[in-house]
Amino acid sequence: MTNVVVLIEAVDGLLTKPSRELLTIARRHGSPVAVCVGDAADAAAHGADVCAVVSPADVVEPVASLVDALATVCAQYSPTLVLVTSTIEGKEIAGRLAVRIDGGVITDAVDVREGLEVVQPIFGGAVTLSAHAIGCAVVAVRPGSIEPVAAQGAGSVVAVTIPEPTRRRASVVSSVAGAGSARPDLAAADVVVSGGRGVGEHGFALVEQLADALGGAVGASRAATDAGWIDHKFQVGQTGTTVSPQLYVALGISGAIQHRAGMQTSKTIVVINKDRSAPLFDLADFGIVGDVASIVPAIVAEIGKRRA
Amino acid sequence: MRILVCVKQVPDSWSERQLTDGFTLDRDAADKVINDLDTYAVEAALQLQEVHGGETLAISVGPVDAEDAIRKALQMGVDEGILVTDPALAGSDAMATSLALAAAIQKAAVDVVIMGIESTDAKMSVVPAMVAERLGWPMLTLAQALTIDGSTATVHRQTSVGHDVVTASLPAVVSVVEKFNEPRYPSFKGITAAKKKTVEHWGIGDIGLDASQVGVAGSRTKVAAAVPRPAKQAGLIVEDDGTAVAALVDFLVERRLV
Ligand SMILES: Cc1cc2nc3c(=O)[nH]c(=O)nc-3n(C[C@H](O)[C@H](O)[C@H](O)COP(=O)(O)OP(=O)(O)OC[C@H]3O[C@@H](n4cnc5c(N)ncnc54)[C@H](O)[C@@H]3O)c2cc1C
Numbered sequence: 001m002t003n004v005v006v007l008i009e010a011v012d013g014l015l016t017k018p019s020r021e022l023l024t025i026a027r028r029h030g031s032p033v034a035v036c037v038g039d040a041a042d043a044a045a046h047g048a049d050v051c052a053v054v055s056p057a058d059v060v061e062p063v064a065s066l067v068d069a070l071a072t073v074c075a076q077y078s079p080t081l082v083l084v085t086s087t088i089e090g091k092e093i094a095g096r097l098a099v100r101i102d103g104g105v106i107t108d109a110v111d112v113r114e115g116l117e118v119v120q121p122i123f124g125g126a127v128t129l130s131a132h133a134i135g136c137a138v139v140a141v142r143p144g145s146i147e148p149v150a151a152q153g154a155g156s157v158v159a160v161t162i163p164e165p166t167r168r169r170a171s172v173v174s175s176v177a178g179a180g181s182a183r184p185d186l187a188a189a190d191v192v193v194s195g196g197r198g199v200g201e202h203g204f205a206l207v208e209q210l211a212d213a214l215g216g217a218v219g220a221s222r223a224a225t226d227a228g229w230i231d232h233k234f235q236v237g238q239t240g241t242t243v244s245p246q247l248y249v250a251l252g253i254s255g256a257i258q259h260r261a262g263m264q265t266s267k268t269i270v271v272i273n274k275d276r277s278a279p280l281f282d283l284a285d286f287g288i289v290g291d292v293a294s295i296v297p298a299i300v301a302e303i304g305k306r307r308a
Numbered sequence: 309m310r311i312l313v314c315v316k317q318v319p320d321s322w323s324e325r326q327l328t329d330g331f332t333l334d335r336d337a338a339d340k341v342i343n344d345l346d347t348y349a350v351e352a353a354l355q356l357q358e359v360h361g362g363e364t365l366a367i368s369v370g371p372v373d374a375e376d377a378i379r380k381a382l383q384m385g386v387d388e389g390i391l392v393t394d395p396a397l398a399g400s401d402a403m404a405t406s407l408a409l410a411a412a413i414q415k416a417a418v419d420v421v422i423m424g425i426e427s428t429d430a431k432m433s434v435v436p437a438m439v440a441e442r443l444g445w446p447m448l449t450l451a452q453a454l455t456i457d458g459s460t461a462t463v464h465r466q467t468s469v470g471h472d473v474v475t476a477s478l479p480a481v482v483s484v485v486e487k488f489n490e491p492r493y494p495s496f497k498g499i500t501a502a503k504k505k506t507v508e509h510w511g512i513g514d515i516g517l518d519a520s521q522v523g524v525a526g527s528r529t530k531v532a533a534a535v536p537r538p539a540k541q542a543g544l545i546v547e548d549d550g551t552a553v554a555a556l557v558d559f560l561v562e563r564r565l566v
């Protein structure tokens with residue numbers, strides 16, 4: 001059986017949802033070798049045959065150290081496929097690793113089908129490419145692309161020793177974490193509720209209320225982040241986060257091409273905008289033409305009523 | 309200081325983008341422009357030059373008409389251009405493109421390389437890191453602000469959880485996000501001056517590569533098929549007439565989203 005190397009991430013010792021998705025894809029193509037910083041107690045329960053554990057103390061530079069770790073594991077297990085999550089860091093890791101192992105890199109993939117056929121939407125989802133790598137395929141998969149399935153793997157634990165770096169590297173001199181949030185992570189959330197210029201300066205509370213009613217993450221258009229109504233890290237789009245949730249709700253967002261590029265592959269799209277000619281209605285599965293200020297509280301109330 | 313900025317020529321994202329029968333980008337089907345995210349890199353290079361002096365160079369790997377993207381950078385104020393162009397480069401993927409860029413950067417002998425975060429056509433966001441990996445230089449990604457002090461570069465960047473300050477010694481590769489700055493418009497004087505600036509053309513032999521390393525031969529990915537998305541079934545758009553909210557929640561329940 002061929003090996004598939006998977007870069008996974010655990011929070012408080014448990015796998016994140018995107019990591020479980022990667023393991024689910026990995027199992028279809030071979031024996032999963034999961035590379036993890038620190039412990040991932042449930043990796044075997046999601047199909048990892050090998051848990052290659054990197055000591056957190058060895059991660060001196062977030063991206064470069066993980067590239068070193070993956071290259072070390074690849075040298076040992078000769079995989080045909082390497083999977084990482086398609087975040088900004090994940091893509092950087094994929095690109096660097098491909099150079100190291102002379103493999104083919106494909107980012108923003110949504111699936112890897114039989115025969116290692118990698119499926120990748122391009123042009124904002126207007127076209128779907130299927131591509132193959134020559135040599136090992138290094139694939140960054142978008143969170144939320146497939147449903148994770150639990151499966152038991154052998155789960156033998158090995159320690160990864162990262163060789164002493166010989167090259168100059170960047171170093172993080174300070175790192176300030178923003179306030180933590182009880183809401184799910186934007187990139188991986190099943191539901192995203194985003195607000196744009198149309199919700200107004202005081203309207204972001206509405207966006208949060210609806211997100212909480214739906215158990216989702218909060219997102220925003222660049223107009224809203226530029227106005228300072230919400231932090232830039234919540235921006236969805238070409239230069240923000242790419243999301244692909246089960247449900248995307250856009251409140252007071254017109255649908256500029258740069259915004260659509262980051263949410264177009266969402267499974268179900270709901271648009272609320274007072275202007276019937278807003279281009280985002282073209283993508284809507286369900287749209288309401290009207291004022292977010294009155295419609296959003298009504299939705300929250302209606303959801304509450306059905307749950308009661 | 310020698311400051312180099314990488315610019316790519318891309319189809320205008322507002323015009324229809326198409327693929328050729330060979331699944332590469334149909335470069336004739338759309339208007340071509342400089343990748344707009346690279347204009348922020350050009351602005352960052354010019355700002356560094358204003359502080360530290362030295363020369364600015366713009367480089368692009370692409371067909372002969374990619375010289376237009378370089379000209380745009382020259383109009384904004386960059387001093388010289390280098391176009392790496394060669395029939396053998398056709399069909400290059402990120403592996404082959406990064407190899408050509410890295411070889412050209414080595415030849416250009418620069419102190420800092422500034423790149424955009426993404427090309428609006430390929431949307432891979434991998435080329436900068438791959439170039440850094442090939443050069444063996446440190447990579448400072450997603451800069452919102454960049455300063456250089458002696459031989460140390462410092463960037464500020466937004467992360468998914470907060471804010472980082474990252475440093476590296478030069479030479480280094482920096483990618484900048486669009487929040488970095490507002491790219492300047494070419495002035496009339498800039499447009500006139502650009503006409504007199506030189507753009508050197510380098511073939512792959514000039515950067516020490518051969519045809520087997522670039523283009524389709526040097527690529528590590530191969531596209532098997534490109535399928536247009538099936539036309540999306542038109543959604544239901546309703547006026548807010550008093551029943552719309554209940555209809556929406558019914559719809560969400562039906563799809564098991566509530
Ligand atoms: C290089 C570059 C990169 C970019 N990257 C991104 C990106 O990653 N993400 C992104 O989002 N944008 C990005 N943009 C910006 C993008 O072009 C648009 O400017 C932006 O998306 C517009 O945001 P908006 O839809 O909220 O605002 P607008 O376009 O102003 O739309 C506001 C909408 O709200 C509606 N509205 C107003 N009041 C109400 C109300 N009371 N109830 C209901 N509806 C109402 C209006 O009808 C309108 O349709 C980028 C731009 C550039 C140049």
Ligand SMILES: Nc1ncnc2c1ncn2[C@@H]1O[C@H](COP(=O)(O)O)[C@@H](O)[C@H]1O
Binds near residue numbers: 317368424432436
């Ligand atoms: N052919 C090219 N010529 C010059 N620069 C490029 C080329 N391809 C990519 N780049 C640079 O790499 C960045 C990221 O591109 P990409 O990885 O294709 O999304 C761009 O913003 C450019 O700065």
